[in-house]
Structures are given as C-alpha cells and as structure tokens.
Amino acid sequence: MTSSPTPGLTRFNALDDGAATAELHEVCASSAWGGKLLAQRPFATTDALFSANESAMAELTAEDLAEAMSGHAPIGRPKPGDPTSAREQRGMAGASEELKNELLELNLAYQEKFGHVFLICATGATGAFMRDAVKVRIENSPEQERETARGELVKINKIRLTRLVEEGA
Known part of the structure; x- marks a missing residue:
C-alpha cells in the first residue's frame, strides 16, 4: 500500500469539486457515497x-445502495460503449452460449427476487464462477443480499479508485 500520495492522488485531490464529483460518479453511482468521499479530501x-x-459504503442506506447498484450493468451484458463494464466483465468473453444463456436466466430471476442487478466483483472472475455465485446468493434473504452486495461494491470501488489514482496521473 502507498504511504505517500501518488501523482494521480495528488491530481484527484487538486480537482475542483465538480470535476472530482464527476470522477467519483464514474467509480460509484451513489451520490451519497461520492459526497462522503468528496468531503474527506484531500487524501x-x-x-x-x-x-x-x-466507511462511506458502510454508511449507505438501502436507497443509497440501490442508487449505487443502478450504475452497474448485468453480468454478461456490459453497457455498450462502456469500457469499464467491458473490462470488469472480461471473464464472460470466452463463455459458451449455454453459459451466457444460463447466466441471463439466473440474472433475471435474481433481479425479480431482489429488485436490482446481481452485483459481484467480476474482475478476474470466470463466467462459471459468477454463475455459481448467483446460484448461491439467490437463496439469500433480501437483507443478507443487500449486505453481500455492499461488500462487492467496496471491492469494485477499490479497483476503480486504484485505476483513478494510478491512471489518472
């Protein structure tokens, strides 16, 4: 881990609030989460x-979490023209049509049960791993799943924040 600011972190700290808010929104769609991070600058x-x-993720309400999850594409269906979704879901690239169809059906069942997309830190995960995860997690209660999704968002945000302070230099 870093003991001093990286050039990208220094750049992020120096952004005006509007530009920093826009960059944070690319990391996480929750305005409450972004506001909490913005208020703590400089890092x-x-x-x-x-x-x-x-800390900010732990403090989000159910509504804030729903807003955060709304910024994520379903597994196997990255947003067109969104390099972040495509990069994070790279593990689906080599999946068979059978696996893609199975995951689509599971995603729809999950979304019907919980009211939001199946959220998993897909970076480095295979299609089979994600399929198996949704099969397990669809059995959760809404409360259990909300907390599991919160944990996945922490991981996703950390990866995206790392990219922000490393590539944003």
Whole structure:
C-alpha cells in the first residue's frame, strides 16, 4: 500500500469539486457515497482513500445502495460503449452460449427476487464462477443480499479508485 500520495492522488485531490464529483460518479453511482468521499479530501494516501470508501459504503442506506447498484450493468451484458463494464466483465468473453444463456436466466430471476442487478466483483472472475455465485446468493434473504452486495461494491470501488489514482496521473 502507498504511504505517500501518488501523482494521480495528488491530481484527484487538486480537482475542483465538480470535476472530482464527476470522477467519483464514474467509480460509484451513489451520490451519497461520492459526497462522503468528496468531503474527506484531500487524501494523504491511497490507503486513506480506500478506508474512506469502506466507511462511506458502510454508511449507505438501502436507497443509497440501490442508487449505487443502478450504475452497474448485468453480468454478461456490459453497457455498450462502456469500457469499464467491458473490462470488469472480461471473464464472460470466452463463455459458451449455454453459459451466457444460463447466466441471463439466473440474472433475471435474481433481479425479480431482489429488485436490482446481481452485483459481484467480476474482475478476474470466470463466467462459471459468477454463475455459481448467483446460484448461491439467490437463496439469500433480501437483507443478507443487500449486505453481500455492499461488500462487492467496496471491492469494485477499490479497483476503480486504484485505476483513478494510478491512471489518472
């Protein structure tokens, strides 16, 4: 972990609030989450930024979580023209049509039960891993699943924040 600010973190800290808000929105669609991180700038280290992510995510209401999840494409169907979704869902690229169809059906059943997309940190995960995860998680209660999704969002946001402070230099 980083003990001093990276050039990308220094750049992010120096952005005006509007530009920083826009960059945070690309990381997470929750305006409450973005506001909490924005209020803590400047961050001395990337560890401090990651800690702020975890704290802000822990404080989100069910409505805030729904807003955060609304920014995510269903697994196997990245948003057209969205390189972030495509990169994060790369594990689906080699999936068979059978697996893609099975995941589509599971996604629809999950969404019907919980009212939001199946959210998993897909970076580095295979299509089979994600299919197996949705099969397990669809058995959760809404409360259990909300907390599981919250944990997945923490992981996704950390990956995206890392990219922001490393590639944003």
